Amino acid sequence: MPPEPAPTGRGAALVTGCSSGIGRATALALHRAGHRVYATARRPGTLAALAEKGPRPLALDVTDESSMAAAVDEVESAHGAVTTLVNCAGYGLTGPAEEASLDAVREQFETNVFGAARLTQLTLPAMRARGRGTVVNISSIFGRYAVPGGAYYHASKHALEAFSDALRLEVAPFGVRVALIEPGPVRTRFGERFVAGFRDEAEGTVPEGDPYGEFRRRGAAYYERIFRGEGRSLAGAFVVEPEDVARAVVRAADARRPRARYRVGLLARTTIQLRRVLPDRAFDAFVRRQFPVP
Template sequence: MQPVVLISGASSGIGMETAHLLAENGYTVYGAARRVERMDALKPYGVKTIGMDVVDDKSMTAAIKHILDNEGRLDILINNAGFGFYGAVEDVSLEDARYQMEVNVLGAARLAQLVLPGMRDRRYGKIINISSIAGKVATPFGGWYHASKFALEGLSDSLRNEVKPFGIDVILIEPGGIKTEWGPIAFDNLEKSSEKSVYKVAVTKFATAFRKTMDKHSDPDVIAKLILKAIEAERPKARYSAGYMAKPTLLMRKLLCDKMLDSLFLQMLK
């Protein structure tokens, strides 16, 4: 029996690559996004597309109901929908900050709430939360994005131990730099939010340094393959990481104290 998978944020990047890969490997895949038309490229691979907005409870509830009505179960949830709203903590409006948390944390949490009853009844399920190395190491001017990913990490750790007795795995994926729409959008927002800011000079230096690395970022299929590996592991790890600078960054977080990390980031702004 083919496992049934729901992937949020499947209209581009990691979500689209993962939907394609899982469909090719025999999974029944539902790709979800706000802009359904952007998932048309997935249809030839057998991916079933569905409209869903992770900040709209009715939309999420309807999407889960649709899948359960058609398939009778949902085995794997991949919480991939997310974005980065960058800017100095002082400059980003609380309205934008709340939206960042709604999309990156609360949307994932609500989808988990919706799928857990069925998973518990079958005593089987996997919830894959796409976090980031930004959930472990925080740079300047990404405070609200980092807050969302740090929160997703903590939420996943708690949830993992709550649902393990019911045969459900909760797995975190921590990508490094990946070639997606995320980077350009995040840093365009950063510069727009800082045009009249006291942080403008430092922001420009930070954004310039980031953009110089973008050609080195890994392709999204690196993370898609990692997700497939995590799903198919008999005893999955709590965390998997891959992508540009993922391993070195996480190792640096383990080895360096806060003062040393702060010094590295401040050097970038000089």
């Protein structure tokens, strides 16, 4: 199958986490919108099918300084600057907060927060020199509130939102825009790892004597239905596709004055608004009705 037509010249876009899901859909959507897309992943071999459609594959590990610097250098050598940086790489660490390994928590933040922050630092000097550029960070509805079983994943998204809010004000005088994308549940392989955090990975079952055993069982079943778009819960009824998120990224990247936040899906629009208007006690009651709790 021949590659799709060459882009029309909106500048170079560097997208992380493109081996599947939101990153892959975003790379393809930006290419079709006319950007020169560098689609990245830790293992470039996973990008072969995507590369056939036009985006250029590039190795990039957001937890490795030399890998990030090399990727940015390659794009800047060819185009002078990264015009659009899209920080998609990330995963969800799940399970009870009490039981999480702090090494696993550090790894979560290295990927979801520090990788995005360092890539932004690496690309900003050339953006500033050109007087233009856009940074798009993929957050989540859980960047605005948190529910049981996702304390550290949600904390990483809260951190990404705070980073983006401060950055947006700092770089605006240089012509650089910053936008956040806040989707609800997305039908991707991300969900598989999210669900696995509620289970014992070796056995696929909950260990005996786990004080959170019943919570783990219900959490695994609940999120498995969510990411399949099944069930009667509010979340299960409004799962979105990676392409829905990608369209929001393109809108942010192409806008002259992008919004600070783009909510993707009805669940994102409704629950984030609820969090804004409800007192904590009332919102806690809503969470208890909609999500598994211990």
